[in-house]
Amino acid sequence: MNKCLKEACGVFGIYSKGKNVAEFIFYGLQALQHRGQESAGIAVSDGDDILVFKDLGLVSQVFSEQNLAPLQGSIGIGHTRYSTTGKNIWKNSQPIYRMFNDEVFAIAHNGNLTNTDEIRKEQMRKDIRFETSTDTEVIASLIENSGCLSLEEAVKEAVDKIKGSYSLVILSKDALFAVRDPHGFRPLVIGEREGDWIIASETCALDIIDADFVREVDPGEIIIIDKDGMRSQMMLDVDRISMCVFELIYFARPDSYLYGKNIFELRHRMGRQLAIESPAEADIVIGVPDSGTPAAQGYSAESGIPYIDGLIKNRYIGRTFIQPTQEIRQIGVKLKLNPLKEIIRGKRLVVVDDSIVRGNTSKKVIQMLYNAGAKEVHMRITSPPLLFPCYYGVDMATKKEFIASHRTLEDIRKYLNLDSLRYLSIDGLVSAIGHSKDKFCFACFNGDYPVPVNEDIYPEKDFTDSEDYINSDILKANH
Ligand code: AMP
DSSP states (O other): OOOOOOOOOOOEEESSSSSSHHHHHHHHHHTTTTOOOSEEEEEHHHSEEEEEEEEEHHHHHHHHHHHHTTOSSSEEEEEEEBBBOOOGGGGGGGSSEEEEEEEEEEEOOOOSSSSSHHHHHHHTTTTTSSSSSSSHHHHHHHHSSOOSSSSSHHHHHHHHHHHHEEEEEEESSEEEEEEEOTTTOOOOOEEEETEEEEEETHHHHHHHHOOEEEEOOOHHHEEETTTTEEEEESOOOOOOOEHHHHHHIIIIIITTTTTTHHHHHHHHHHHHHHHHHOOOOEEEEEEEETTTTTHHHHHHHHOOOOOOOOEEEEEOOOOOOOOOOHEEEEEEEHHEEOHHHHHTTTTTEEEEESOOOOSSSHHHHHHHHHHTTOOOEEEEESOOOOSSOOSOOOOOTTTTTOOGGGSSSHHHHHHHHHHHEEEOOOHHHHHTTTSGGEEEEHHHHOOOOOOOOOGGGGGGGGGOGGGOOOOOOOOHOOO
């Protein structure tokens, strides 16, 4: 059984009329660091050759003045990667590069294909070899072995065969391509800076280099930027736009604008909506930083209960390479969060977070708050319960691992040792977002997968699809 890699990543591309672009890509990737912390890479073209540098680690760990200096060229792409399965090894990092009609091209991908295995098997029957287990290599291989005369044709042909989620940037020696799948699962935006074109996963990567937001790449659209400027083509029929709602809830940075709206404001509204749906008798509202903070402020604004930064986050921890011994594991959350005891002692708290996945972090945070003297803890979550795995590029969990997939709301409350627990409803979420519901993918909440998934390649199937395991009151609330 071959489980595909799920990629929750950040991509960046730039076509400049004459400037060296490596540093711009470096800064763009730093702004996208939240989308992936396992590896980082940059590919640039000087018009003749493409040079790629990539390694495991954070953008600031991978790149230095010394190794950016040789990356000379005015077109380039970059990638930050977060894999969820398979090894975090160098050869799985991106951009990956291949040959097309004797010329190198490089590709970087955010998303997750759902027909990787089928394509890989078909390609292997033609004696095509693969070096990695990534779905990105499958796309690169389709392009490399297409037999087309132009890269543009090869990209279009490849895109016709792949299914699932993909926001791509592709670099040839003299052009930059951007492609977004016809469902528009993952974001992809276009920016402009002094006549140079930029493509990025999120608008925060445009801000950092002072580029203006132009528009999003439309679902099903291919953008080609070369010496003649930018042109665009719709390559695939769009029958159901299914933007990932979890980008708005958790994944994207609060200062980004996605689908025409600012993420901070949306999260603030989710918090307001939560206060309307699930009020609590409490003295203060706190958020679990950083993802819960905007919504906690919204909850406070709506309820009139004062908001206080009750949990202080250590921003310099980054990844922790700790051994999983029991003693060390208990330190885990404390490395990142510390409660303000003076504020919390004797208080009834509303604690707002964006989601509960396995419940491990939440359990420790709640224990920490009680240890700091909280009198009551009422947890409010700005998403519906996560019940179904994401096959389109967000690293989540298997069905078995989701705390809500095999426990009732009351069971979860007891397990987390809370005085009360409430989730935001799907309808409440939709009203906070202010877009029509049918434009989004809610599969992780309701199991309605916009692109069919071959579950044979996913071990979740072994668990059960039986509703016995799924908390029926939660499920009902979600539909
Ligand atoms: P837990 O209590 O262990 O389920 O962790 C919940 C926390 O994980 C929440 O604070 C979320 O902000 C965060 N979270 C949600 N989805 C993800 C994800 N895909 N990757 C990493 N963290 C996540």
